Amino acid sequence: MFDIGVNLTSTQFAPDHDKVVKRAREAGVTGMLITGTNALESQQAQWLAERQPDFCWSTAGVHPHHASEWSNETASTLRCLAERPQVVAIGECGLDFNRNLAAHDQQEYAFDAQLALAAELNMPVFLHCREVHYRFAAVLAPWLSKLPGAVVHCFTGTRDELEACLAMGLSIGITGWVCDERRGMALREMLPLIPADRLLLETDAPYLLPRDMHPRPTSRRNEPCLLPHIVQQVAKWRGEEQDALAAQVDRNARALFRLV
Numbered sequence: 001m002f003d004i005g006v007n008l009t010s011t012q013f014a015p016d017h018d019k020v021v022k023r024a025r026e027a028g029v030t031g032m033l034i035t036g037t038n039a040l041e042s043q044q045a046q047w048l049a050e051r052q053p054d055f056c057w058s059t060a061g062v063h064p065h066h067a068s069e070w071s072n073e074t075a076s077t078l079r080c081l082a083e084r085p086q087v088v089a090i091g092e093c094g095l096d097f098n099r100n101l102a103a104h105d106q107q108e109y110a111f112d113a114q115l116a117l118a119a120e121l122n123m124p125v126f127l128h129c130r131e132v133h134y135r136f137a138a139v140l141a142p143w144l145s146k147l148p149g150a151v152v153h154c155f156t157g158t159r160d161e162l163e164a165c166l167a168m169g170l171s172i173g174i175t176g177w178v179c180d181e182r183r184g185m186a187l188r189e190m191l192p193l194i195p196a197d198r199l200l201l202e203t204d205a206p207y208l209l210p211r212d213m214h215p216r217p218t219s220r221r222n223e224p225c226l227l228p229h230i231v232q233q234v235a236k237w238r239g240e241e242q243d244a245l246a247a248q249v250d251r252n253a254r255a256l257f258r259l260v
C-alpha cells in the first residue's frame with residue numbers, strides 16, 4: 001500500500017522523520033510520496049526522499065495557499081528540482097477557495113504556470129482543489145492532453161464533481177477524511193464509483209487523523225503508519241478484499257508516478 005500524500009516537511013515531523021518512515025515500513029506501507037508545497041519545502045521534500053531510496057519520492061510545486069510566492073525564480077527552482085530522480089510529479093498545485101489564503105487571480109496564475117511546467121517537462125501533476133471545481137476544471141482542461149497523468153489529491157467534492165474529474169481522466173486520491181462520521185459520509189457513498197485503476201490512497205499526514213480509530217491514538221498527529229486503517233475502511237466500503245486493495249493502490253501509484 002502506497003501513501004501518495006505525506007507532508008513530511010511539516011515542522012510536526014522535524015523531531016523524528018526517520019522514525020516516522022520506519023514505523024510506516026513496519027506497518028506495511030510500500031512507498032510514499034512527500035508533498036512539496038512551496039519552493040523551499042519542495043527542496044526539503046527532495047532531500048528527505050533522497051535519504052530513503054526506493055521508498056520515498058517527492059513532488060515539487062507551490063500549493064494554492066502559497067500562490068502569492070510564485071515567480072519566475074520559483075519556476076527555475078522547480079525545473080532544477082524536477083531533474084532529480086526522486087522528484088516524480090509537479091505539485092501540490094491547484095486552487096483553494098475554501099481558505100482563500102491567496103487572491104484568486106494569483107492562485108489561477110500559479111496553477112496555470114505549474115501545469116505549463118509539467119507539460120514542458122512531461123511530468124504528472126499532484127492536484128489540490130477545494131470548493132472551486134468549476135474554475136479548477138477550466139484552468140486544467142486545456143493542459144490535460146499534454147500531461148502524462150494527474151491525481152486530484154484529498155478529493156472531498158460532490159458526486160457531480162467526482163464524475164467530472166473521472167470524465168477528465170483524473171485519478172482520485174482518498175484520505176482519512178472519508179473516515180469522518182460527520183463530513184465524510186457523502187464521500188464514503190461515492191467510493192464504489194471510482195474505478196479500481198484510478199484510486200489512490202493517502203494519509204495527508206500530519207493532517208486528517210482518521211476519526212474512527214479504536215482505540216484513538218494518543219497524539220493528534222497523523223502518520224503514514226496509519227495508512228493500513230484507511231485501506232481497511234475503504235476496502236470495507238468498496239466491498240473489496242483489503243490485501244487486493246493494498247496491492248492495487250500500490251500498482252496505481254507506481255504507474256501514475258512512473259516509479260521503477
Ligand SMILES: [Zn+2]
Nearest residue numbers: 092128153154
Ligand atoms: Zn491539498
